[in-house]
Amino acid sequence: MPIQTTEYIWHNGTLIPWADANIHVMSHVVHYGSSVFEGIRCYTQGEEGSPAQGAGIFRLREHMHRFIDSARIYRMPLPYSLDQLCDAVVEVVESNGAAPCYIRPVAFRGYGEIGVNPLKSPVEIYIANFPWGNFMPHHGGADVCVSSWNRLAPNTMPSLAKAGANYMNSQLIRMEAEINGYAEGIALDRNGYLSEGSGENLFLVREGKLYTSPLANSVLNGITRASIIQLARQFGIEVVEQALPRELLYVCDEAFFTGTAAEVSHLRSVDRILIGDGTMGPVTTLLHDEFFGLVNGRKADRFGWLTPVRIKTAEQETVNA
Numbered sequence: 001m002p003i004q005t006t007e008y009i010w011h012n013g014t015l016i017p018w019a020d021a022n023i024h025v026m027s028h029v030v031h032y033g034s035s036v037f038e039g040i041r042c043y044t045q046g047e048e049g050s051p052a053q054g055a056g057i058f059r060l061r062e063h064m065h066r067f068i069d070s071a072r073i074y075r076m077p078l079p080y081s082l083d084q085l086c087d088a089v090v091e092v093v094e095s096n097g098a099a100p101c102y103i104r105p106v107a108f109r110g111y112g113e114i115g116v117n118p119l120k121s122p123v124e125i126y127i128a129n130f131p132w133g134n135f136m137p138h139h140g141g142a143d144v145c146v147s148s149w150n151r152l153a154p155n156t157m158p159s160l161a162k163a164g165a166n167y168m169n170s171q172l173i174r175m176e177a178e179i180n181g182y183a184e185g186i187a188l189d190r191n192g193y194l195s196e197g198s199g200e201n202l203f204l205v206r207e208g209k210l211y212t213s214p215l216a217n218s219v220l221n222g223i224t225r226a227s228i229i230q231l232a233r234q235f236g237i238e239v240v241e242q243a244l245p246r247e248l249l250y251v252c253d254e255a256f257f258t259g260t261a262a263e264v265s266h267l268r269s270v271d272r273i274l275i276g277d278g279t280m281g282p283v284t285t286l287l288h289d290e291f292f293g294l295v296n297g298r299k300a301d302r303f304g305w306l307t308p309v310r311i312k313t314a315e316q317e318t319v320n321a
């Protein structure tokens with residue numbers, strides 16, 4: 001599906017037309033994958049089926065903090081503070097005026113020298129957004145597999161950096177899953193412990209406890225993951241972050257993915273073994289409903305997770321059209 005465009009993209013401090021946001025084929029990033037990026041959602045708030053009451057960006061500061069961290073790991077100087085980057089995201093979203101949307105900040109090594117050493121290639125920063133809805137339309141639960149590909153081994157490609165190059169590994173996982181008729185693949189880490197999906201963190205429920213792999217098992221430090229852990233603890237659910245054997249997937253009561261794209265998506269089966277009775281279990285349902293209640297404004301934003309943006313929402317535009 002091609003991207004639905006918006007009018008402006010933020011580039012190194014100014015808004016430029018979408019069509020002008022181009023780079024040279026000899027840019028460093030094209031050859032060596034030298035980019036870091038974020039994926040952020042802007043949600044509309046209001047009752048389902050009625051016009052939206054407003055729009056808010058989910059955990060903007062945490063996302064831009066991770067963006068800065070990713071750049072730091074790769075020695076990419078970003079000449080903007082956290083506040084300036086957050087303001088830039090709000091500026092581009094408000095200027096384009098469409099919600100709900102997906103926001104994509106990206107920083108990369110541009111057109112400079114073609115050798116592997118990136119230090120002589122300039123760092124370019126862009127922030128784009130576009131209207132976006134659900135990524136995983138598996139309301140009955142996703143059928144997933146364990147991938148034959150491992151996640152990035154420690155001290156090879158840093159998993160805590162959300163770097164473009166990491167997604168070559170994700171692409172292998174995702175393609176294999178799709179070709180074999182699964183919605184997604186779950187990768188193991190180099191030691192055979194559960195890691196994560198190609199673009200999602202993994203949670204399992206067994207006997208009322210919530211399990212997820214710790215950061216040392218080659219996972220991205222997911223912002224949805226952190227949010228779900230926080231919600232679970234508030235509900236008094238015990239959260240266990242420990243290395244998890246693969247076979248726990250086959251004997252758990254519930255399993256779900258979290259991520260900006262996947263949000264909270266329940267898994268129906270793994271390797272054709274049904275998880276529980278295949279339906280969304282009580283713990284997943286509780287966390288799923290709480291998450292969507294908060295982001296869609298049906299529940300008060302008690303953690304301050306939403307940064308309000310002043311825009312016409314897609315629903316209002318439809319009404320006005």
Ligand SMILES: Cc1ncc(COP(=O)(O)O)c(C=O)c1O
Pocket residue numbers: 039170196197198199200201219220221222223224225258259260261
């Ligand atoms: C590899 C990987 N793991 C986990 C996640 C989930 O992270 P977040 O919840 O911050 O979107 C993502 C998506 O960004 C991802 O690409």
